Amino acid sequence: MNRLAIFLIAAIAIALPLSLLAGRVWVDPASTPNAAVILMELRLPRGLLALVVGAGLGAAGAAMQGYLRNPLADPGLFGIAPGAALGAVLSLWLGLGTALLLPAFALAGAAGAMALLALIAGRTGGIALFTLAGMMLASLAGALSSLIISFAPNAFAMSEIVTWLMGALTDRSWNDFWLAAPLTALGIACLAMAGRGLDALTLGEAAARSLGVEPARLQFWLIAGVGLTVGAGVAVAGIIGFVGLIVPHLVRPLTDRRPSSLLGPSALAGALLVLLADCLCRILPLVTELRLGIALSLLGAPFFLALLLKMRRELA
Amino acid sequence: MLEARTLSLGERLRRVSAQLDAGQITAICGPNGAGKSTLLASLAGLLAAQDGSVMLDGTPLQGLTARHRAKAIGYLPQDGQVAWDMAVRPLVALGRLPHGDAASAQGAAAVERALAALDLAALAQRPVSTLSGGERARALLARVLAGEPRWILADEPLAALDLGHQLALLATLRGAAKAGTGVVLVLHDLALAMNHADRVLVLDGGEVVADGAPEAALSPAIIERVWGVSARWLGEPGARALVAS
Numbered sequence: 001m002n003r004l005a006i007f008l009i010a011a012i013a014i015a016l017p018l019s020l021l022a023g024r025v026w027v028d029p030a031s032t033p034n035a036a037v038i039l040m041e042l043r044l045p046r047g048l049l050a051l052v053v054g055a056g057l058g059a060a061g062a063a064m065q066g067y068l069r070n071p072l073a074d075p076g077l078f079g080i081a082p083g084a085a086l087g088a089v090l091s092l093w094l095g096l097g098t099a100l101l102l103p104a105f106a107l108a109g110a111a112g113a114m115a116l117l118a119l120i121a122g123r124t125g126g127i128a129l130f131t132l133a134g135m136m137l138a139s140l141a142g143a144l145s146s147l148i149i150s151f152a153p154n155a156f157a158m159s160e161i162v163t164w165l166m167g168a169l170t171d172r173s174w175n176d177f178w179l180a181a182p183l184t185a186l187g188i189a190c191l192a193m194a195g196r197g198l199d200a201l202t203l204g205e206a207a208a209r210s211l212g213v214e215p216a217r218l219q220f221w222l223i224a225g226v227g228l229t230v231g232a233g234v235a236v237a238g239i240i241g242f243v244g245l246i247v248p249h250l251v252r253p254l255t256d257r258r259p260s261s262l263l264g265p266s267a268l269a270g271a272l273l274v275l276l277a278d279c280l281c282r283i284l285p286l287v288t289e290l291r292l293g294i295a296l297s298l299l300g301a302p303f304f305l306a307l308l309l310k311m312r313r314e315l316a
Numbered sequence: 317m318l319e320a321r322t323l324s325l326g327e328r329l330r331r332v333s334a335q336l337d338a339g340q341i342t343a344i345c346g347p348n349g350a351g352k353s354t355l356l357a358s359l360a361g362l363l364a365a366q367d368g369s370v371m372l373d374g375t376p377l378q379g380l381t382a383r384h385r386a387k388a389i390g391y392l393p394q395d396g397q398v399a400w401d402m403a404v405r406p407l408v409a410l411g412r413l414p415h416g417d418a419a420s421a422q423g424a425a426a427v428e429r430a431l432a433a434l435d436l437a438a439l440a441q442r443p444v445s446t447l448s449g450g451e452r453a454r455a456l457l458a459r460v461l462a463g464e465p466r467w468i469l470a471d472e473p474l475a476a477l478d479l480g481h482q483l484a485l486l487a488t489l490r491g492a493a494k495a496g497t498g499v500v501l502v503l504h505d506l507a508l509a510m511n512h513a514d515r516v517l518v519l520d521g522g523e524v525v526a527d528g529a530p531e532a533a534l535s536p537a538i539i540e541r542v543w544g545v546s547a548r549w550l551g552e553p554g555a556r557a558l559v560a561s
Contacts, residue, residue: 069399200413203459204397209362211463212386212414257402258410 058270167293
């Protein structure tokens with residue numbers, strides 16, 4: 001393991017216990033009443049879930065950028081996150097938005113998007129067709145979600161759906177963690193299987209094939225990996241943007257820039273970022289807790305703008 | 317031996333047959349759209365022909381696994397893409413992907429040999445974006461050499477290089493050929509083909525119209541027929557120059 005990974009793991013090891021103490025109520029394990037219950041049943045599952053969701057998004061973003069050979073690619077591009085969101089929105093609309101059924105609907109939505117992607121892209125393994133299919137799916141799923149929201153039976157249902165879509169880790173339990181963790185781990189393993197192919201793609205599609213990469217197989221690992229990580233993430237936390245875009249950007253200069261060497265550090269850095277952002281949401285003294293999805297977008301957009309301005313200066 | 321057997325691919329290749337020998341530099345020449353790159357990609361096993369086949373030492377290329385084929389045939393595309401601004405050494409190490417041993421001593425040694433062969437040792441830590449065009453072309457060729465393939469297939473490897481870099485790269489390829497590697501180059505510059513290839517394949521409209529030693533395959537008569545240019549060769553064999561007449 002390299003120094004970057006060790007540093008990130010150490011940072012997470014320090015941040016996680018500290019994050020458990022932070023919140024609307026600052027917990028002092030020695031004096032706060034019911035400290036053990038708050039820590040073990042509320043904050044620990046939430047903190048671990050933040051790590052899981054962030055790791056999945058970070059790894060998926062790194063893989064997507066490697067696959068599309070574009071630092072602006074984001075896991076949302078393939079329509080898997082919008083597909084999962086559509087499933088969740090449908091469950092809320094049907095009044096089935098329970099702690100168990102909502103994630104199940106979201107996972108079904110993600111799986112549906114994955115299957116459609118695989119079907120449309122076919123066996124050729126071409127990247128352009130695949131990307132266009134993903135973008136079409138994303139816009140279709142987005143439109144269907146909006147349609148469902150517009151048909152919401154009452155204002156309360158509508159606000160419930162819209163609030164859910166903003167993404168949050170509020171009131172999550174161990175069940176959510178045990179649902180998301182194995183799926184995310186499996187997804188990251190799939191992405192790791194794609195690593196060699198992603199490295200070869202650095203040299204373009206023809207060179208990658210000449211290096212023994214089979215495009216259809218690479219695409220399979222990528223769909224499975226992004227589908228599992230992002231699908232599980234949306235199922236338990238809603239839409240959380242920018243992590244998959246920013247984290248690989250931040251981490252890439254610290255690696256040798258091979259997509260495969262970016263996957264692990266990106267997962268770790270994504271985990272750390274979502275953990276810290278969720279902590280910030282809990283600490284900020286607002287009337288209602290800031291939604292995690294909004295917080296990350298608020299943090300992410302200016303950061304991204306700064307990055308673009310830096311790129312512009314370098315090009316000038 | 318790498319052999320094309322009556323390869324056909326739409327309008328791009330029409331019943332192309334050629335037996336290429338290892339240990340030689342073979343140049344594929346022809347006007348724009350003649351099918352040079354298509355033939356090279358087919359020989360590399362990257363394009364499936366509609367008809368005919370490519371045989372590597374008597375085995376159909378389509379019957380090999382992608383990895384097996386990748387170990388035997390190194391392919392250098394024309395576009396020279398490098399998507400991420402990596403340093404030269406990890407770039408060259410990508411050539412070991414078919415072997416899966418970039419991290420092992422054996423793989424690292426092959427990478428070092430490739431870096432040394434193209435005089436890149438001093439540049440090994442430099443990001444690709446800081447390289448000149450010639451250095452970049454050397455790094456990309458080193459990537460192919462690092463895989464230690466039995467065949468090197470390169471599409472216009474000398475385009476956009478100045479004379480000195482062209483000659484340096486050709487010397488490297490000649491060294492590989494002497495060591496028994498088969499070298500197949502798509503070349504636009506007929507003088508380079510004339511002076512440096514052992515054999516020239518001239519394509520026109522997807523068909524082989526000449527195949528043989530450079531002096532014969534690139535005779536003024538063939539150049540006139542294929543390129544529509546009346547030209548003659550000046551100078552001594554090995555140092556020819558083409559002038560329009």
